[in-house]
Amino acid sequence: MKGQPLSNLLPETLPDYLIEAQDLYKSFGARRAVVGVTLRIAAGEIYGLVGPDGAGKTTVMRLLCGALTLDAGSVKLGGFDIRRETERAREQIGYLAQRFALYEDLTVQENLRFFAEVRGLQPAQWKRRSQEILEFVGLAPFRHRRAGQLSGGMKQKLGLALALINEPRILLLDEPTTGVDPVTRQDFWRLILPLLHRRALAVLVSTPYMDEALRCTRVGFMRNGHIICEGPPAELRRRLAGRILELTGAPSSLIAEVARADPAVEAVNRFGGRFHIRVAPGEMDAAMTRLEISIRAAGGVVESLHPIDPLLEDVFIALAEGSWE
Amino acid sequence: MHWLIEQNRSERLVIHTENLTRRFGDFVAVDRLNLDVAAGQVLGFLGPNGSGKTTTIRMLLGLLHPSAGRAEVLGLDVTKYPEAVRARTGYMSQKFALYGELTVLENLTFYAGVYGVNDSAQLREILRSLGLDEVCNQRVHMLSTGWRQRLALAIAIVHRPGLLFLDEPTSGVDPVARRAFWELIYKLAAQGVTIMVSTHYMDEAEYCTRVGIMRSGRLLALDEPEQLKRKLPGQVWEVYAGPLLDALDCLEAQPFILRAGLAGDHLRVICPTDLSPDVIRGVLLEHSIQMQMLQPGVATMEDVFMALATAVDVQEPAPS
Numbered sequence: 001m002k003g004q005p006l007s008n009l010l011p012e013t014l015p016d017y018l019i020e021a022q023d024l025y026k027s028f029g030a031r032r033a034v035v036g037v038t039l040r041i042a043a044g045e046i047y048g049l050v051g052p053d054g055a056g057k058t059t060v061m062r063l064l065c066g067a068l069t070l071d072a073g074s075v076k077l078g079g080f081d082i083r084r085e086t087e088r089a090r091e092q093i094g095y096l097a098q099r100f101a102l103y104e105d106l107t108v109q110e111n112l113r114f115f116a117e118v119r120g121l122q123p124a125q126w127k128r129r130s131q132e133i134l135e136f137v138g139l140a141p142f143r144h145r146r147a148g149q150l151s152g153g154m155k156q157k158l159g160l161a162l163a164l165i166n167e168p169r170i171l172l173l174d175e176p177t178t179g180v181d182p183v184t185r186q187d188f189w190r191l192i193l194p195l196l197h198r199r200a201l202a203v204l205v206s207t208p209y210m211d212e213a214l215r216c217t218r219v220g221f222m223r224n225g226h227i228i229c230e231g232p233p234a235e236l237r238r239r240l241a242g243r244i245l246e247l248t249g250a251p252s253s254l255i256a257e258v259a260r261a262d263p264a265v266e267a268v269n270r271f272g273g274r275f276h277i278r279v280a281p282g283e284m285d286a287a288m289t290r291l292e293i294s295i296r297a298a299g300g301v302v303e304s305l306h307p308i309d310p311l312l313e314d315v316f317i318a319l320a321e322g323s324w325e
Numbered sequence: 326m327h328w329l330i331e332q333n334r335s336e337r338l339v340i341h342t343e344n345l346t347r348r349f350g351d352f353v354a355v356d357r358l359n360l361d362v363a364a365g366q367v368l369g370f371l372g373p374n375g376s377g378k379t380t381t382i383r384m385l386l387g388l389l390h391p392s393a394g395r396a397e398v399l400g401l402d403v404t405k406y407p408e409a410v411r412a413r414t415g416y417m418s419q420k421f422a423l424y425g426e427l428t429v430l431e432n433l434t435f436y437a438g439v440y441g442v443n444d445s446a447q448l449r450e451i452l453r454s455l456g457l458d459e460v461c462n463q464r465v466h467m468l469s470t471g472w473r474q475r476l477a478l479a480i481a482i483v484h485r486p487g488l489l490f491l492d493e494p495t496s497g498v499d500p501v502a503r504r505a506f507w508e509l510i511y512k513l514a515a516q517g518v519t520i521m522v523s524t525h526y527m528d529e530a531e532y533c534t535r536v537g538i539m540r541s542g543r544l545l546a547l548d549e550p551e552q553l554k555r556k557l558p559g560q561v562w563e564v565y566a567g568p569l570l571d572a573l574d575c576l577e578a579q580p581f582i583l584r585a586g587l588a589g590d591h592l593r594v595i596c597p598t599d600l601s602p603d604v605i606r607g608v609l610l611e612h613s614i615q616m617q618m619l620q621p622g623v624a625t626m627e628d629v630f631m632a633l634a635t636a637v638d639v640q641e642p643a644p645s
Contacts, residue, residue, distance in 0.1 A: 052499035053470050152374060178496070181373040181525045182627055183634045186586065193587055197570035208497050211527050211627060217589050223499065233589050248551075253515060269504055270511055272367065272534045272550055309623070313500045313528065320501045 017042050017076075018092070018170050018202035024063055024073035033059040035225035037073075041218075043169070043200040046192065050206075050213045050316075051222030057206035058098065060222075061174045064204070065095045078169050094163035098174040104148030108139055108158055111147050112165060119166045126165065133161045137191060153184035160191060171195065173205040177212065189215055210312045221316055229319050233312055240310035240318060242284050245277040249295060249302040258295050262287060267317065276314060329546035329556060333535075335363035339488050339519040340385060344394035347380050354380040356542035357394065362521070362535075364487075365514050369533030369550075370523045373634050377542040378523050382490055386411055399487045412440075415486035419493040421477035425466030429457055429476055432465055433483060440484040448483070455479050455509055471502030478509065482518070489513065491522045495529060507532045527626040536626070538633050545633045554624040558632045559583050561622035562605060564592040566614050575612045576605070584631055593622055595632075 019041040026034040034056045041047045049057045062068040064075055066082050066089065075082040080089035103111055109130065116126030134140040137157040142150065147158060156176065163171060171192075177185040195201045205216065213219045213233060220230035229236065249255050255275060259268045264283035269276045279287040288305055295302050340362040347355040355377040362368050372378050383389040385398050387407025396403045398410045423432050433448055442448070452458045455475050460468060465476065474494060481489060491510075495503040514520055514534075522533055530536055530550065537547040546553055566572040569592065576585045576594055581604060584595040594605065602619055609616045 052502065053497035055499070179525065181634075182527065182630050183373050186631060189587070193570055193573065197568065208499075209526055209528055210500065211625070214588055215586075252511070270507070271531050274551070316500045317504060320499065 016040075018078050019047075019064065019204060020074075020076040021060075021064060022074045024060065024075070025071040026059055026063055026068060027071055032225050034063065037222075037225070037227055039064075039204070039220070039227075041170075041202045041204055043202050044196055045218065046196055046203040046205060046216045048205055048207060048213045048216030048219040049222055049227075050208070050210065050219050052208055055222040056225040057222055058174055059225075061095070061097075061172050061204070061206060065093055065172055066090055091166065092168060093170045093172055094166065094168035095172045096159050096163040096174065096176055098178065100159045100162070102147040102155060102158060102162075105146060107144050107146055108134065108150070108161075109143040111158060112161060115162045116165050121166065129165060129167070130161075133164050136164075136194075137161045152180060153187065156180065156184070156188060157191070160188070164195075169201055171201050171203045173203065175206050175208065177207070185212075210316065213312055219312075221319060223320060229315075236315050237310045237312060240278070240315055242307065243278055243281065244308055244310045244314055245275075245279060245284070245288060245291075245305060246308045247275045247277055247291065247302065247305045248273055249300055249304075251300060254298055254300045255295055255302075258298050258300065259291060262290055262294070264290070267321065269314075269317065276308075276311075278314065278318060329548065329553070330544065331548040331552065332359070332361040333363035333366065334361070337364040338362065338397070339364050339366075339399055340396070340521070342385075342394065342396040345381070345384060345391050345396050346393040347377075347384060347389065348392040353542050355384065355391075358542075358544050360537065360544060360547070362519060364517050364519055367510060367514050367520045367522065367532070367534045369530040369536040370521055370539070371525070371530055371536060371630055372539035376539040378539055380542075381539070382521070382523065386414060386416070386490070412484070413487050415481035415484070415489040417477050417481040417489070417491045417494055419496055421473070421480070423465045423473060423476060423480075426464060428462050428464055429468070429472075430461040432476060433479055436480040437483045442484050451479050451483060454512070456505075469502075471498045471505070474498060474502070474506055475509070478506070482513065486518065488519045488521070491520060493524045493526065493529065494522065496524075496526065500528075503528070527630065530626045530630075536629075538630060540634055546629070550626055550629075553629045554626070558624045558628035559595045560598045560600065561624050561628065562594045562596065562602060563588070563618075563620050563622040564594050564605065564609075564616065565590070565618040566592065566609055566616040568614070571612070572609060572614045572616075575608065575614060579608055584628070584635075591618075595624075595628060 017040040019039060021039040024034050024037040037060055051057055063070055066086060077089040078092035082089045112130040113126060134143055137160055139157055177188055192203060196203060218230060218232050220227040256268050259265050259277050264279045264287040265277055266280060267278040284307055292302055292305060338361050340360055342358050342360045345355060345358040358381060370378050384391050385396055385403060387403040387410045390404060399413050401410050403410050437448055452461050455478060457475055457479060460472055495506050510520055524530060536550050536553060538545050573585055573592055576582050581596055581600055582594055586593055605619060606616060
């Protein structure tokens with residue numbers, strides 16, 4: 001299969017999108033958790049739902065997998081409607097919840113077997129599957145170890161293995177790498193890639209972190225139950241192209257004050273010893289010249305001042321402040 | 326690897342350790358740590374799980390005795406004066422405990438009492454300086470995560486510590502709330518408070534003025550984030566090629582590639598700085614992988630972290 005374009009691997013009847021969620025609404029009492037969310041995710045795509053705690057990411061995941069019922073809207077998974085064809089729709093998905101349940105007293109293998117039986121798989125099916133999956137996630141040598149004895153990273157891999165036991169076409173990962181160090185995160189993401197590119201799964205992953213969003217093919221920023229903006233990371237960053245200056249110099253308080261007073265400057269944000277300064281469209285050159293002069297005039301030192309590629313974080317902040325275009 | 330360690334030289338060292346070591350049986354959790362941190366620094370403290378970060382912090386707080394070496398915090402030997410050290414340091418955990426049924430002011434008053442701080446004017450001043458005065462009579466369970474983090478910070482500084490430890494202080498908030506929180510941190514630093522932030526998240530590491538990275542109990546690097554990015558990972562290339570996973574498999578297998586990973590619709594590849602991009606082009610061509618575009622990229626803190634956390638040994642590049 002190596003080297004073949006994805007389209008050759010897929011049956012012709014496949015719907016355009018494996019996940020099709022239209023105008024989802026969900027409230028808990030007076031609190032509106034999800035407000036008109038629409039998501040379309042195709043095979044081979046990894047979509048990152050990015051936002052803070054309480055933005056509605058987990059609720060969206062639970063609505064998609066049918067763990068919560070919709071107030072309004074529709075969900076189709078692999079073409080099956082979650083309300084009318086619930087069982088078929090659920091068969092399409094593997095779900096790794098934020099706090100997933102492992103039976104700590106059971107071995108790795110026994111956990112897999114348990115989840116396979118819950119999913120209604122026959123012994124002939126899950127024996128072969130579990131062997132494959134354990135090799136895939138790298139847990140084959142540990143199959144007889146109790147889940148409680150696994151490291152954090154290995155538990156997470158077991159969680160992924162459990163989510164894959166029913167050969168899903170859709171994978172929902174709710175903050176899979178929260179609290180995990182970068183090396184373990186890297187390993188985890190490396191496992192997701194072949195699922196995307198060789199098996200053409202559609203993956204929806206939620207994360208509170210911008211640096212993780214960069215790994216996705218598309219991201220949607222969530223805030224207060226809404227997706228406020230979506231697109232490929234590179235495209236989102238381009239929207240602020242020519243708007244962000246990076247400045248280093250001293251003293252910090254003086255630089256922040258002078259920069260904020262500049263008429264073309266919209267925002268001044270400090271990253272350690274550096275400032276990211278967002279300027280109004282078309283004002284880059286003028287602002288650079290002015291800042292250099294006015295900081296010196298105020299008695300400060302400019303060590304470096306140049307335009308940079310915006311970070312996703314710069315984009316999110318600009319969006320959240322409502323100062324978009 | 327001294328070329329990666331740039332200690333603070335200052336009259337006013339807030340943290341000073343000499344070969345600080347902690348063993349648990351045969352396991353060396355912290356191995357001859359030498360760390361100097363000057364007043365007003367915001368030091369990011371990074372490392373994989375089990376690298377010795379928490380053990381170090383516990384020794385600096387006088388909660389754990391060193392097996393060898395010594396540490397001074399705010400001029401006090403932590404082994405001799407652990408109580409005095411703790412009275413002068415603040416600690417904010419990622420899982421801070423607040424009383425949801427109590428108001429912001431009541432929570433602060435309660436914790437202040439624990440520290441023996443009963444001056445209500447001082448409490449008001451802390452609430453004001455952290456922008457908490459507008460919510461001071463609201464019950465905590467009604468507040469967003471961002472506000473709660475601010476309150477946890479207020480509690481951590483209620484006794485006006487000279488050194489503040491923060492453990493993933495802004496996990497779970499959006500960049501706007503995180504930004505607001507860090508503005509407060511910079512304000513404290515400008516007042517001379519030294520801040521040590523332990524985190525797994527590179528988003529947070531980018532906010533620190535200096536970053537220390539530990540692995541297997543040893544301090545591998547200590548410098549400004551920009552310096553580490555310049556010194557460490559090598560040259561980043563953004564590679565647009567297809568099929569993507571074949572390109573990744575192919576490049577990962579090359580000895581000259583330090584690291585390769587997926588970045589959305591393309592690959593990020595790190596090579597030694599002196600490697601010509603033609604080598605990348607050549608290898609992909611050889612494997613019949615189509616390359617659309619190759620452009621230089623920018624190193625991130627994650628690249629720095631990965632370079633240190635996964636390399637067998639990081640050699641100093643020969644002077645060019």
